[in-house]
Amino acid sequence: MILQVFLNYPPLAPCGEVCSYSEQIGNASGMAYPELYKQINCDDIMRRMAYRRHRIEYPPPLYPPDALIPNFTMNGQMPIREVMYFMQTHTKTVCKFRKKYIYKVTEKIVKGEQVNTYRSGTCVEDTLKEYINEFKGKRSVVIGTIRPWLEALLMVYGGRNVITLEYNECDVNVDQLEVHTPYDFAEKYLRGTVDQFDFGVTFSSLEHSGLGRYTDPINPYGDLEAMAQIWCMLKPGGILLLGIPCVDHDNGYIVWNxxxxxxxxxxxxxxxxxxxxxxxxxxxxxxxxxLRRLLF
Incomplete structure (x- = not known):
């Protein structure tokens, strides 16, 4: 049985150039590839998060709807290579931030050991050390996590105010940490009750956005919208560490979902x-x- 939920919110704000594959090249000699510029209306982008009107399907579809495949695949440039279907939900019993866990991770950090749960080595730990002056004593945000290893790293290296944005409701008993859903934070942003961040970090999170794996709305541009939301949350000139799975060629691919x-x-x-x-x-x-957020 498919459960379809339509949230009773105001009409969805426009996404604009964010939800498109336009290529307005601003700097052809970018460090890794030519840089693209897009017009981002932060109020609209944050309204889309705060008052999401996307359809939520549970369980998620076994394959993207035919009408959305061109948008998911960038008109065939990022094909759906295989199906590896997931139907996951997270609850408070899964998403817990505990002092005991923070202390345990802190001990590993001090010893120079790997603290993440992936097979990625210490690439995140080492990179954070290089950019410590960008977040030491400043406001930092972590995007998407259910175990606060990134938060522990930021705290050990001197981050003053660490906030996590996580789709699932989390049970937190660590005084130095705050956890908000992106929806709640977006509402606060629109009310002008939160300040922009100096620094952000996300690892193995945004590649899932819009695929429905975690009961998120099916959205071909979910990852692009998430990056635009982060852009709005960070101060001009702020730094973001973006950790995602990649291949060494132009065309990536999708493993649905x-x-x-x-x-x-x-x-x-x-x-x-x-x-x-x-x-x-x-x-x-x-x-x-x-990444450094450009000054416009």
Whole structure:
């Protein structure tokens, strides 16, 4: 049985150039690939998050609707290579931030050990050390996590105010950490009750956006919208560490409904209005892009 939920919110704000594959090249000599620029209306983008009107289907479709396949695949440039179907939900019993866990991770960090749960080595830990002056004593945001290893890293290296944005409701008992759903945070943003962040980090999260794996709305541009939302949340000149699975050619692919694997063409769209400062390959298939939010 398919459960379809339509949330009773105001009409969905327009997505504009974010939800398109336009290519307005602003700097052809970008560090990793030519930079793209797009017009981003932050009020509209954050309204889309705060008052999402997308259809939520549970269980998610076994394959994308035919009408959406061109948009999911960038008109065939990012094909659906295989199906690896997931039907996952997270609850408070899964998403728990506990002092005991933070202390345990902190001990590993001090010893220089890997603290993430992937096979990526210490690429994130090492990169954070390089950019410590960008977040030490400043406001940082973590996008998408159910175990606060990124938060622990930021705190150990001197982050003053660490906030996590996570789709699932989390049970938190760590005084130094705040966790909000993106929907609640977007509402606060629109009310002008939150400040922009100096620094952001996300690892193995955005590649899932819009595929329905975690009961999120089916949205071909889910990852592009998420990056635009982060762009709006960060101060001009702020730094984002973006960790995602990648391949070494132009065309990535989709494993439905598990994740996207990124090639250059999709990366250009995701990082419109960001400047690539550094590219770090991890020990597995993840790559960390260090991005600076451009000043407009």
């Amino acid at each position: 598990a994740h996207r694997v990124y090639g250059i063409k999709r990366l250009q769209q995701m990082t419109a209005n960001w400047r690539v400062l550094q590219v770090i390959k991890c020990e597995d298939f993840h790559v960390v892009y260090v």
